[in-house]
Amino acid sequence: MENSAKMFWTGLSPDEARAALVTKDKSMRDKRMTLKDAVSKFVKNGDNVAIGGFVDVRQPVATTHEMVRQGFKDLTLSFQSAGLGPEFLAGAMLARPDHCSIKRIELAYWAHEAFGLSPAWRILAENSMVEFEDWSNYNISARFKAGAMGLPFLPTRSPLGGDITNTSRTKIVDCPFTGRKIGLVPASNPNVGLLHVQVADMYGNCIIRGSLGTCVEIAMASAHTIVTCEQLVSHELVTKNPNEINIPFAAVDAVVHVPFGAYPGACRRHYYFSSDYIRKFLALIAPIAKGGSSDALKAWYDEHVFGVANFDEFIAKMPAKQLLHDQAVEAYNYEALA
């Protein structure tokens, strides 16, 4: 077996993940709560936190803001491709290192596609402020999937041939059936998964529109899952077509109704990217890379996160014209009769 990198589990080992489910209350109960209560109940210092969505689509932005408000230490972040989720958490670490810290990142990609690179990622990595482990999108997706399937690993082709195998816990083995080389990626069973979805009922049954990202796998793999949703609807409506349910209630621990919960990122059928806002936020972090002041970033957090009680108040600070514009663009992307 090639690659003898030391094996360790971040979050739960497969056996621990199984044991955690055995004792979990799986009843179909009302899981509605405030985001403040959900974060204080389910996110602990040192946790491996999985971030749902994809780049700046359906990122769990509201939940990351609440985490910043409450403060956190020594987190591990796990995601395939993410943008705003880690950016808001890492920006807080740069603005208030006494209050927020990330220890480790397991990722495939952290940037913002058309909106630019992630200044926070460059600062954290180039100054060795966090440890990290590179994977590919499929590697991480398969890791969550293995965790969701109750398996310790999945075989995949794509760590083969490159340096991802040299910098990660991938194992390359000879396939017992074909004799050819195959890569094995270890399961990821995070302590807590953060998801923003379009629709949920009070029990946590979720419907996702557009790309599922790896949200289903994260919900099934994580010890706890916090769901924020654009629409909180009746159980009868969600179960009208049971095939449409992407995440079952038993995989969810908290349901929080947070309209615009992925904003200024995009959410299918609700709003498109607020590209100007994303660029402006990134521009607050960028100067720090060149030794510049973090005052503007601190001021942003003071006003928009620490200075508000909840995410609704953050959204209330946005000009109505901007919110309506981003909704109107999405109404063109997804045309529907009211």
Added chain:
Amino acid sequence: MTASTDYTAQEIIVVAGSKVLENNKIVFVGTGLPMVASLLAVLTHAPGLIPVFEAGAVGPPLKRGLPVSVGDSKTFTGASYLQGLNAAFELTQRGFADFGFIGGAEVDMYGNLNSTMIGSFPDGYQKPKVRLPGSGGAADMAASCERTILIVPHDKKKFSEKLTYVTSPGHLDGSPDARFKAGMQGKGPYRVITTKGIFDFEEKSKRMRLLQTFPGETVDSIKAATGFELLVADNVSEFKAPTVEEVRLIREEIDPTGVFVKRA
């Protein structure tokens, strides 16, 4: 077909990229210029081209404008199949993707790409000089698309003898059956499109070979801008400048606000 006289470096890349694509094939499309190239192919010679986006959309008609993300809502509308990342990469691993477009900050003579870090490796992995975004889906496309098309701006430093980090493996060390022996699938890098020309990989050595020069470039100017020893095909030709109509399609139909294709 009137040749354009005011096309940009990115526009000729887009036109060259679109021409590599074949009608009725499935192409795995990354963010940026590959999206524009695929849309241009659909509007010109390949109306039956089927784009796949890694967030999950398969075969969307893209009638709602240019996506700015491979997870953009515009890729979801009208898609023939839409799940998530695992499904997109599983169908690629299975062999459904004929082409994949990938990029990187550095490329070597065997078409291996780096989009992870600049600095020293392995010692400096945790303290990179420049930290890049990371693989995203590029390593997956490199490992499992049947043929890959590489887009890299041509620069002596970027066309490097030795990569800092191999994010997306190409022909590896160029040895016979290297990809198969490593457990990978697909034929690997098929074409490289740069700001200076179009390249393929010589069959035996798997080394990058100049096929066509862009207007204004010569074999020597391209060799001089390449940090490794470049092979040159016997019958190097000049790639024709984009037509006025191709440039109009890019500027007016595909990317009217210049999201990915810069005017300057």
